[in-house]
Amino acid sequence: MKRPSLPRLAIGLMMAGLVLLALGGYLTPWLGRLVQPVLQAQTAVVRYARAVADYLAAPTDVETLRRRNRELEAQVAQLQTQLAILQQQVAELELYAALLDLARAHPEHEYKTAQVIGRDPSPFMHYIIINVGSDDDIRPGMPVVSAQGLAGQVDAVIPRAARVRLITDPASKVNVRVTPANVDALLVGSVTGDLQLRMVPLDAKINVGDLVVTSGLGGQYPPNLLVGQIASTQRLAHALFQEATVQPATDFANLKVVLVITNFRPVDITPLIPTPIGPAP
Amino acid sequence: MFRAFAGGVLLFIFAGVLQSALLSQWHLLHGTADAVLLAWAVWVLYEHRYAPPWAWALVAGAVVEVYSALPVGIPLLGYGLAGVAAHYILQRIEEPRIPLLFAFVGIGTILVQGVAFLGRWAFDGVSAPISLVLVQVILPSMLLNTLLALPFYAIVGEWADWTLPPRELIA
Numbered sequence: 001m002k003r004p005s006l007p008r009l010a011i012g013l014m015m016a017g018l019v020l021l022a023l024g025g026y027l028t029p030w031l032g033r034l035v036q037p038v039l040q041a042q043t044a045v046v047r048y049a050r051a052v053a054d055y056l057a058a059p060t061d062v063e064t065l066r067r068r069n070r071e072l073e074a075q076v077a078q079l080q081t082q083l084a085i086l087q088q089q090v091a092e093l094e095l096y097a098a099l100l101d102l103a104r105a106h107p108e109h110e111y112k113t114a115q116v117i118g119r120d121p122s123p124f125m126h127y128i129i130i131n132v133g134s135d136d137d138i139r140p141g142m143p144v145v146s147a148q149g150l151a152g153q154v155d156a157v158i159p160r161a162a163r164v165r166l167i168t169d170p171a172s173k174v175n176v177r178v179t180p181a182n183v184d185a186l187l188v189g190s191v192t193g194d195l196q197l198r199m200v201p202l203d204a205k206i207n208v209g210d211l212v213v214t215s216g217l218g219g220q221y222p223p224n225l226l227v228g229q230i231a232s233t234q235r236l237a238h239a240l241f242q243e244a245t246v247q248p249a250t251d252f253a254n255l256k257v258v259l260v261i262t263n264f265r266p267v268d269i270t271p272l273i274p275t276p277i278g279p280a281p
Numbered sequence: 282m283f284r285a286f287a288g289g290v291l292l293f294i295f296a297g298v299l300q301s302a303l304l305s306q307w308h309l310l311h312g313t314a315d316a317v318l319l320a321w322a323v324w325v326l327y328e329h330r331y332a333p334p335w336a337w338a339l340v341a342g343a344v345v346e347v348y349s350a351l352p353v354g355i356p357l358l359g360y361g362l363a364g365v366a367a368h369y370i371l372q373r374i375e376e377p378r379i380p381l382l383f384a385f386v387g388i389g390t391i392l393v394q395g396v397a398f399l400g401r402w403a404f405d406g407v408s409a410p411i412s413l414v415l416v417q418v419i420l421p422s423m424l425l426n427t428l429l430a431l432p433f434y435a436i437v438g439e440w441a442d443w444t445l446p447p448r449e450l451i452a
Contacts, residue, residue: 118301123313127350170407191409
């Protein structure tokens with residue numbers, strides 16, 4: 001039997017020693033340091049391999065994403081449209097609720113709802129056009145109110161539409177009462193749409209904020225319809241009457257829906273007004 | 282001839298609808314733009330061979346007569362005067378169109394609005410200081426009309442090109 005040579009024995013002993021040291025856990029830190037670069041290299045290889053794989057698979061993913069994006073955009077647009085419609089319906093509902101409140105406050109009247117579909121082309125004419133007419137039993141002279149208060153009076157009628165003269169029109173005259181002073185006066189419009197209170201006695205105590213309602217005198221409007229509030233007063237020493245400006249309750253710039261009071265017939269009292277008698281021949 | 286007449290009438294009716302439904306709500310102080318006047322001012326720049334400007338102005342005035350509560354005849358008178366002025370100008374100057382357009386719009390606004398105010402004063406007893414009427418209504422209306430003149434020129438010009446026969450055929 002051949003005896004092992006010395007170098008081979010030394011190597012065998014060293015390897016056995018290393019194995020024993022490894023099994024005993026004495027080489028773990030050293031092995032960790034040796035393995036670390038290998039792990040890093042493997043991680044890098046995997047990362048680059050995945051990147052290449054993703055790049056090769058990208059076209060189908062992008063197409064899927066684009067399709068999904070289009071679907072979501074269409075859905076957002078649809079929801080936005082629905083939201084706008086709902087907001088409009090809520091606004092209309094609030095408007096009709098306000099009109100209903102007004103109708104409940106004056107149960108003695110019968111109303112016909114109408115939408116404002118146009119305005120007079122001339123800036124000197126404060127008129128609106130509504131979408132109800134003689135087919136809906138609308139007649140000239142019927143008062144028109146908004147959710148806030150008096151708006152005007154029906155001026156002319158055709159079968160499916162009517163023209164309404166607003167109280168801001170310069171030719172409009174409304175007999176009103178100022179409360180709580182309980183003073184009768186005449187409310188007139190103007191070219192600029194401002195409302196002026198005329199024929200207020202000098203001794204009448206009217207103040208800013210007092211309410212102005214229709215008096216019913218003259219037979220053109222029913223009584224107790226809110227018109228507005230006193231905004232300012234003017235009292236001139238040499239004048240026979242004091243004057244005031246009135247802030248209308250109705251927002252005439254945003255008039256969209258109105259109510260026509262259909263059971264009120266204006267009274268023409270012109271024949272009852274005495275005419276001046278001329279000098280005897 | 283028929284196409285020109287139909288094109289003009291349809292244009293003024295559409296302008297009347299646009300005015301009543303939309304433009305009358307947009308105020309500058311107390312003035313408003315006048316779509317019918319603007320449509321007329323552009324239309325007569327393109328078409329004054331079949332009918333003179335004053336005839337087209339009467340058609341435009343008739344459309345406003347239907348929409349407006351102004352005393353009967355006042356829109357016809359206002360637009361008619363604007364038409365006579367445009368006729369007088371066009372007999373002397375035919376080009377360039379843009380300065381003519383602004384001249385028609387400016388003069389037309391003053392005449393139409395001035396006659397409307399005088400009509401209300403005469404028939405309805407409406408009174409107001411002239412300075413107030415000028416500053417609050419007529420001049421703001423003129424400014425709005427001037428601002429809208431070029432957009433109307435583009436749109437109505439397209440309409441005129443589409444409805445009117447080519448010029449060489451007219452002669």
